[in-house]
Amino acid sequence: MQRKKIVAITSALLGLTLTAxxxxxxxxxxxxxxxxxxxxxxxxxxxxxFNVSLTQLYAPFGKTFFEIHPTSPGVIIDNVVIxxxxxxxxxxVIVRVLPDCNNPLVRIKSxxxxxQTGTGETLLNKVEVEExxxxxxxxxxxxxxxxxxxxxxxxxxxxxxxxRGINIAWAQRHILGDLVAANGIxxxxxxxxxxxxxxxNPVSIMAKHGVIQADSxxxxxxxxxxxxxxxxxGPFKFLRARTFRGALDTAEIVPGNTFNGQLLxxxxxxxxxxxxxxxxxxxxIGLVPAGLTGQIIINADxxxxxxxxxxxxxxxxxxxxxxxxxxxxxxxxxxxGGGSIGLAxxxxxxxxxxxxNGETVSVGTNDPPLQVKLRxxxxxxxxxxxxxxxxxxxxGGICEWxxxxxxxxxxxxxxxxxxxxxxxxxxxxxxxxxYEYRIQATGQLVCDNVLGAPPVNWAGPYVLSVESAGPAVSxxxxxxxxxxxxxxxxxFDLAAVLAAWCSVAGxxxxxxxxx
Numbered sequence: 001m002q003r004k005k006i007v008a009i010t011s012a013l014l015g016l017t018l019t020a021x022x023x024x025x026x027x028x029x030x031x032x033x034x035x036x037x038x039x040x041x042x043x044x045x046x047x048x049x050f051n052v053s054l055t056q057l058y059a060p061f062g063k064t065f066f067e068i069h070p071t072s073p074g075v076i077i078d079n080v081v082i083x084x085x086x087x088x089x090x091x092x093v094i095v096r097v098l099p100d101c102n103n104p105l106v107r108i109k110s111x112x113x114x115x116q117t118g119t120g121e122t123l124l125n126k127v128e129v130e131e132x133x134x135x136x137x138x139x140x141x142x143x144x145x146x147x148x149x150x151x152x153x154x155x156x157x158x159x160x161x162x163x164r165g166i167n168i169a170w171a172q173r174h175i176l177g178d179l180v181a182a183n184g185i186x187x188x189x190x191x192x193x194x195x196x197x198x199x200x201n202p203v204s205i206m207a208k209h210g211v212i213q214a215d216s217x218x219x220x221x222x223x224x225x226x227x228x229x230x231x232x233x234g235p236f237k238f239l240r241a242r243t244f245r246g247a248l249d250t251a252e253i254v255p256g257n258t259f260n261g262q263l264l265x266x267x268x269x270x271x272x273x274x275x276x277x278x279x280x281x282x283x284x285i286g287l288v289p290a291g292l293t294g295q296i297i298i299n300a301d302x303x304x305x306x307x308x309x310x311x312x313x314x315x316x317x318x319x320x321x322x323x324x325x326x327x328x329x330x331x332x333x334x335x336x337g338g339g340s341i342g343l344a345x346x347x348x349x350x351x352x353x354x355x356x357n358g359e360t361v362s363v364g365t366n367d368p369p370l371q372v373k374l375r376x377x378x379x380x381x382x383x384x385x386x387x388x389x390x391x392x393x394x395x396g397g398i399c400e401w402x403x404x405x406x407x408x409x410x411x412x413x414x415x416x417x418x419x420x421x422x423x424x425x426x427x428x429x430x431x432x433x434x435y436e437y438r439i440q441a442t443g444q445l446v447c448d449n450v451l452g453a454p455p456v457n458w459a460g461p462y463v464l465s466v467e468s469a470g471p472a473v474s475x476x477x478x479x480x481x482x483x484x485x486x487x488x489x490x491x492f493d494l495a496a497v498l499a500a501w502c503s504v505a506g507x508x509x510x511x512x513x514x515x
Contacts, residue, residue, distance in 0.1 A: 023075045024050045029065035029094075031101035040066065051079045054095065057086040057120055064120075067096045070108050078112040082138065086120030093120045095138075097127040107147070114138060116157070135177075140184070143168040149194075152177015152203070158184045162209040174198075174219075181207040182230055190215045197222035202246050210234030212256065216241045227251065228276070239263045245270040251301075252277040253310075262286065269339070270294050274449065276301035278308065285312045289321070292339035295417070297378050299344045302451040308343045327377065328459075340418055342378025344450040345457040348441075349377050349418075357462050363433055364469035370431040371423040374439065374462055379417035379448035382410075387420060387445035392435040395465055401438060417448060436465045 024042050028035040039056035054066045068080065077097075084093045097114075100106035107128060113135040116122050124138040131148040137155040144150060150171040158164045158181065165184025169175060174194035179186055186207040189196065195216055197203035202222040205211055211227045211234065221241040227234035227250040236248065237256035244265050253261035253275060261283030263273070268291040279298045292314070299306035308326050314336065315321035322331060327343040330351050340349070350357035354373040363370055374388070390408050391401040407428040413419035422439065424430025431437060439462040446453040 023048075023070060023072050024052060024077065025069045025071050025101070026052065026054075027065075027067045027069065027101065029063075029067070031067065031069070032065075035065075039064075045078065049076045049078045051081070052077060053081045053083055054093070055083050057084050057091060057093065060086065060091050062091065064091065064093045065096075066093070067098055068108070069098055069101050070106055071100060073106050074109050076109045076112075080111060080114040082114070082116040082118055082122055082124075084118040084120040084122065086118070088119065089121050091121065093118075093122045094125050095122065096125045097129065099128065110134070140164040141166045144170065146171045148173050150175045150177065152179065154179045156181040156184050160208070161185075165207055165209070175203065176201070178204040179206070180204065181209075183208050185209040185212075185234065187212045188215075189213065190217065191219055192217050193219065195219040195222065196241075197246070199245065207234055208232030211236055211250075213238040214241075215239065218242070220244070222246055225249070233276075235261075237261050239265075242266045243268045243270065247272045247274070249274045250276065253279060253283045255282055264288075265291070267291055268293060268337070273297070274300045277303060278306065279310045280307055281310050283310045284317065285310075286317045287312070287314050287337075289315060292337040292341070294339045295379065296339070296341040297344060297449060298342065300450050302344060302447075302454055306343050308341075312341060333375075340377050342376065342418075344378060344447050345454045346376040346378035346380065346418075346447050346450075348456070348458045348462060349375050350462075353462065355464060357464075360465040360467060362467050362469040363431075367469070369424050370466065371421055372431070372439070372462070372464060373413055373416075373419050373421050375413075375416070375419040376456060377418070378450070380420060380445055380456060381417075381448040381453075382420070382444045382446060384444045385410075386442055388422060389440050389442060390422065391438045391440075392432075393438075395434055395436050395467065420445065431464070431466050433466050433468045436463065438463055 026040045026042065027033050036056060036058050039058045041053040041055065043051040052068055057064050082093065082095055097108055097111060107130040109130045110132040111127065111129055111134060114124060116138045122139045123142060125142040127133055128145040129147065132151055133144055133146045134151045135153060137157060140158050141154065141156045144154065150169055154166060154169055154177060156165045160183045162185055165181030166179055166186045168188045169179055170190045172192050175189065175191045175196045179189060184207060186205060189205060196214060199222050202224060205214060205223050205225045206229045207227055208230045209232055211225055214221060214225060217240065220243045223246045225248045227236045233251045235252050235254045236250040237254055248271060255261050263285040266288050269287055270293045272294045273296045275298045277299065298308045312324045313320040324341060327347060332352050333340055352375040355361050361370065386405065387410050390405045392404050393401050407425055407430060408422045409425045411421050413421050441456050441458050443455045445456050447456060
């Protein structure tokens with residue numbers, strides 16, 4: 001009751017006039033005027049705006065309805081305060097902001113805020129306005145319909161409940177504020193002709209038990225979407241945008257009543273997408289045209305026997321330019337737009353390594369020291385100094401593999417979380433001409449942004465051969481008596497090959513070069 005006294009005293013000090021009408025009408029269910037006048041207050045401000053306070057549980061053990069209607073066009077409500085105390089359940093307070101009872105085309109112009117301060121079980125069932133909806137904080141929120149913008153933030157304070165939260169947030173133009181149901185669900189977020197968030201001020205859309213749909217229809221989404229905050233396991237069903245920048249973190253993408261689990265991005269997917277579990281049909285991601293610049297992680301919860309069999313389309317899903325249906329794809333990040341899709345634990349993406357796995361590289365005398373970038377399908381990190389082992393043998397496999405890890409240091413690739421670079425250690429020879437190198441991951445090289453940070457899962461070693469950019473040394477007929485080829489491959493040729501090895505390698509491979 002102290003809150004009601006504060007409201008009354010403040011109104012008196014400001015010289016405000018209390019009125020039952022003044023362009024705003026409060027009724028019961030379906031425009032029923034038969035509710036106690038003591039259950040609410042309408043305060044007309046000097047500017048012609050209004051404040052509305054709802055203060056009494058007039059139907060205990062039943063449903064207490066409050067409908068707020070305009071009685072003339074252009075009405076602006078600065079604040080609606082729902083200050084109704086009551087039991088936490090069993091006597092619900094149902095609040096609506098609706099058009100004129102006599103003319104459904106006359107709506108409240110805008111509502112600046114709707115705030116629940118009372119203890120009663122409260123459902124903001126519906127708000128429909130001609131222009132904007134501002135800040136809303138209520139236990140459970142139904143349908144918010146703004147024929148211009150939802151400014152927000154919109155916050156549902158429900159206790160843990162998989163059925164309550166924010167049902168619909170629909171704006172004819174833009175959604176500019178956060179939407180949060182920390183212990184509930186968000187079903188439908190739509191900006192019909194505009195954007196969700198802005199590039200400078202992206203929004204957060206967060207719920208414990210799932211976000212069903214985020215749809216900009218023809219615009220862009222600049223948002224960080226998390227469907228499973230507070231330890232939840234909420235799914236996601238549908239996203240549509242020209243460009244999606246930000247992030248999506250969800251337990252799984254699942255089919256919906258209208259759409260299969262679909263992410264449809266028309267121009268660029270610059271968001272990082274984290275899917276906790278499997279990604280399987282009939283769900284899919286459609287990118288038109290090819291434009292994946294972010295990272296998609298599948299099985300981020302590190303479940304055993306991970307599965308990725310759903311399609312990621314680049315181009316029209318009916319006739320795509322590229323279709324990826326699982327891990328191990330060979331398309332380069334550049335072909336996809338710069339980003340990657342990884343099934344955790346991540347494998348080495350052979351084709352996107354520099355040089356690619358299995359390549360032979362020619363190195364000239366004046367070339368800078370060779371370095372190797374090992375790129376994975378997802379982000380990696382490591383602790384310690386030995387995320388990789390490096391071995392080498394003379395080209396052609398005549399010698400045993402020799403461990404030369406100490407000749408190298410390993411560093412992150414700048415601006416590329418998926419890669420690790422091997423370069424020569426200070427004062428060490430690094431990658432030398434005349435050798436074949438074999439690189440393998442140790443347990444220190446682990447998957448980043450994956451539960452438990454499991455070690456990477458390479459299918460096999462990375463292999464690289466290094467040769468001189470000068471004339472090749474052949475094992476055919478290259479020498480004979482007097483150093484002149486004699487028409488056969490014999491000891492003269494072997495001696496010439498060994499001499500060439502010793503020259504280009506600068507060492508004593510296999511102990512064959514003499515003292």
